[in-house]
Amino acid sequence: MNEPAASSPARSAEVKARLDSLRAALERHGARSAFLIARRNFAWLTAGGSNHVVLESETGEAGVFVSADEAVVLAPNIEARRLVDEELAGTGLDVVAVDWWRPQGIIGEASRRGRAGLVSDEDLEPDLEILRSRLSGFDAERLAILGGEATRAMDVALAMVGSMTTEVELCAALLAALDDIRAPVLLAAADDRIARYRHPLPGDNPIRSRVMLVLVGERWGLHVAVTRFRDLEPRSPDLEARFAAVTRVQEILHEATRASATLGEVFAAGQAAYADVGYPDEWQLHHQGGTIAYRGRERVAKPDDPTVIEPGMAFAWNPSITGAKVEDTFILGEEDARRVVTRG
Structure with a gap:
């Protein structure tokens, strides 16, 4: 560390x-x-x-x-x-x-x-809540370290997945790779469980074709959130389209996250993005994320949320379309620069 x-x-x-x-x-x-x-x-x-x-x-x-x-x-x-x-x-x-x-x-x-x-x-x-959400430079550097180490641990764990590895075995590998990073949220879903459950607790289910791994990692009281997939077989055209669509929703959410905007305005931009990509009701099936700092979510965004966005806040938006999800953590800097801390 x-x-x-x-x-x-x-x-x-x-x-x-x-x-x-x-x-x-x-x-x-x-x-x-x-x-x-x-x-x-x-x-x-x-x-x-x-x-x-x-x-x-x-x-x-x-x-x-x-x-x-x-x-x-x-x-x-x-x-x-x-x-x-x-x-x-x-x-x-x-x-x-x-x-x-x-x-x-x-x-x-x-x-x-x-x-x-x-x-x-x-x-x-x-x-x-407001004070915790405004990250100092000290906190921002720590969050970047935490995000990098958590993401690398996710990559290590997913790389060991083979046919018939179970969800709990995958999670055990991740916990070992995390070292001193705690995991207050650790979810995993294999195959058809991905589309069935937004919050899949890991079980003894074998991974045959694909797996979703979700982590909220914590160190120093700070949190990062990240979701990753491992495909053991090629994705179907429909699934590829869903990932392309949900990735576009994530891009819109990130672009809308600007100083002086409100969480409600970002949420509305996300709703419009779901409609634009052809899945207008999917936002209703899971929360979309929000601010993140000394809690896994300091505030989960909802329609008309008046919370004003400020530089120094960190965000983890997690849009999903049945079978597909994207999630990363970033810090909003001056002039709306976005520092994603959970990408290699």
Whole structure:
């Protein structure tokens, strides 16, 4: 794993800037302090720290308490040492260990420090979603590293597919190739399951002619999304036409993703593209994606979504036409430059 941006001064500066943004949000809400324990917000505020033990949890084991003059991590004494050694180096944040057996634990300690003016992740979520979605240069470089490594792992796993390889064997190969990249979403479908299911959980189904592999990969709290196919037999003319059509829809979605546009406007461009390529109702069968950062989708675009697009946001649009799908992750830069991070 090569991460040139991970020096302590760079990470410390990121954390300081994020604390300033959080304190500004507190002031807007008239709140005195916040305790952020959701995994997505802990990772964002600490510039990549992880606070979880249970993989599928939304909430971590430790949280960051922030007031006008204080910013500390509150953690059960079980977790405190590991957080100091492995998760928070270079952040400038101190860790306060709270005995695991204490009534109300770290929540109680946060309440004691914040008193009546304490707010939670949920209270600040509208503000935090916007802050998480605006990637700094530090985050953008990390996302590019993550996207490149995740895509290479997908290529390695798909290259080993042979006749009668099963979906779960393919997924096991991908997990091994991902190394320390986590996979909160990992889907695979062989043959007729591709057309039947938009979210196919992998099973013992043998791959005979083709397979679809879908990944949301996560490291440093950041996410990338990518879908790839492997064909063991030539595609039919109808399937080739479907892939050409859905690729055109993806191109339109990418082109419509511009600063100052809204997600609703991009969604409308996608709807029109589906009609133009001859599949007007296919958008109804699966969501089309949206913004991506410290969640697999920070916001899934829907009709008339008023969310305003800004430079620095990342996107993963995933149009599909039954039997065919395309999905990549890109960062929108200045002058609407698009940096696709999941292509070799």
